[in-house]
Amino acid sequence: MIWSELAKTGVLIPEVGIGTWNYHAGPGPLRKGLESGALFIDTAESYGTEPVVGEAVRGIRDRVFIATKVSPQNLHRTNLRQSVDASLQRLGVDMIDLVQLHEPNPSIPIDETMGAVADLMDVGKIRFAGVSNFSVIQLREAQKALGRYPIVSNQVRYNLIDRTIEKEMLHYCQANHVTVIAYCPLARGLDRIRDCDPSGVIDELARMTGKSPAQIVINWCLCKDGVVAIPKGNSTEHILDNCGASDWRLSQEQLSLLDSRIQYRRRSRFDMMVRQWMPSPLQSFAVRAVNALPRGLRRRAR
């Protein structure tokens, strides 16, 4: 496993971590992933997976980098404190390595939120502060509000078919030493990536390199400076396969093949705004409707 510096902290984290949204396979597969070097787990107060993460790290907690998230409705000072205390309890730890604001909440003053985060860092409950789904402007404001501590990461969607962050965010983070934690690095499933790979370049590269398709797809993210990835697998087989995305690199020529043959998109601000504010029942309906479309249309609608 290749380790990567978290922002400019001097602290190293594995470049492949383990995501746990919608994870329901118990502590065993997570533990196998940790033992294979993915000593970085991502969870959130909203996922319901903090207890299983706590179980998986028992006895090796000091070696694992634990990241969790506070939900946007809990960003007032008192709520944030309560949320972090509840996460500490569910995880069964006395300090969280990385607490991320899950999403911006424009109705709560960022100074109040970051003030509460700084207080929790002062007393040692939080080691590092991060954000998720923040724009460049929101990230700058959050950093200004946090003051003496750095914001070390922004967790954002990044994969072979959704390259929206390349418009602005990726360069900003690279220039300002903010680690990009790529979520959905497998685009929530290889079938979605295959929909955008009409010539079968992923399978071609898998044959050429002896790596699995998932490893090719995740490695593409890791080839970008300052990017680490947190794929989720619901089996030991998938989690171990994903660990094998590290320790090697696609060649420049192979990266160019992916760039030219995968049909990717960079979403507009309007598209991002609609996605962010669409109520979740409507989102689930939209996902089901899109999945029912024929392949070409499905790709465009996503």
Ligand SMILES: NC(=O)c1ccc[n+]([C@@H]2O[C@H](COP(=O)([O-])OP(=O)(O)OC[C@H]3O[C@@H](n4cnc5c(N)ncnc54)[C@H](OP(=O)(O)O)[C@@H]3O)[C@@H](O)[C@H]2O)c1
């Ligand atoms: N901050 C945010 O707003 C946010 C949003 C979304 C996600 N996240 C984080 O990012 C993590 C990853 O994102 P995600 O879970 O949405 O999607 P993902 O990791 O891109 O994809 C997960 C899907 O890929 C499949 N898969 C995993 N490993 C595979 C392999 N080696 N070969 C073939 N298929 C494989 C999984 O199947 P199985 O489940 O059957 O193994 C699952 O269907 C989340 O778990 C969460 O921690 C954060």
